[in-house]
Amino acid sequence: MSRARQREDIDKAYEIQSRAAIEGATRSTAIGAGLAVIAHHTWPVFRRQTLAFKGFVVSAFTISGLVFGAESALREHENIRRKEENIIRREARIELARKGLIATETEIAKWKAERQTSPRPTL
Numbered sequence: 001m002s003r004a005r006q007r008e009d010i011d012k013a014y015e016i017q018s019r020a021a022i023e024g025a026t027r028s029t030a031i032g033a034g035l036a037v038i039a040h041h042t043w044p045v046f047r048r049q050t051l052a053f054k055g056f057v058v059s060a061f062t063i064s065g066l067v068f069g070a071e072s073a074l075r076e077h078e079n080i081r082r083k084e085e086n087i088i089r090r091e092a093r094i095e096l097a098r099k100g101l102i103a104t105e106t107e108i109a110k111w112k113a114e115r116q117t118s119p120r121p122t123l
Contacts, residue, residue, distance in 0.1 A: 009081065017074045024069015025062050032061025088112070 036054050039046040046054075092111045093103040101107055
């Protein structure tokens with residue numbers, strides 16, 4: 001994998017992760033604020049708590065949503081990339097075996113470079 005391709009993958013993963021973090025934080029903030037309002041109106045013990053504590057509870061929901069949202073999106077992206085890479089490597093092994101070559105890492109890298117430079121026929 002070239003450095004430019006690697007940089008593109010990193011940037012794409014960052015974008016996916018940051019977008020998912022914002023969505024997760026927004027969703028969990030709404031849930032935390034809703035639960036705080038419900039608890040304030042229905043539970044006398046929670047009503048007696050300070051505003052700072054209630055803000056802490058809502059911010060804990062926000063941070064949890066941010067972290068878990070970003071992590072799950074990144075894991076999903078990594079799984080997709082891993083599956084794509086496995087498909088490409090399987091195709092390389094099959095084609096190299098047809099040519100009578102052993103599919104070493106070097107041969108697979110050469111095959112990938114050759115595949116990227118040569119135009120593929122369209123059906």
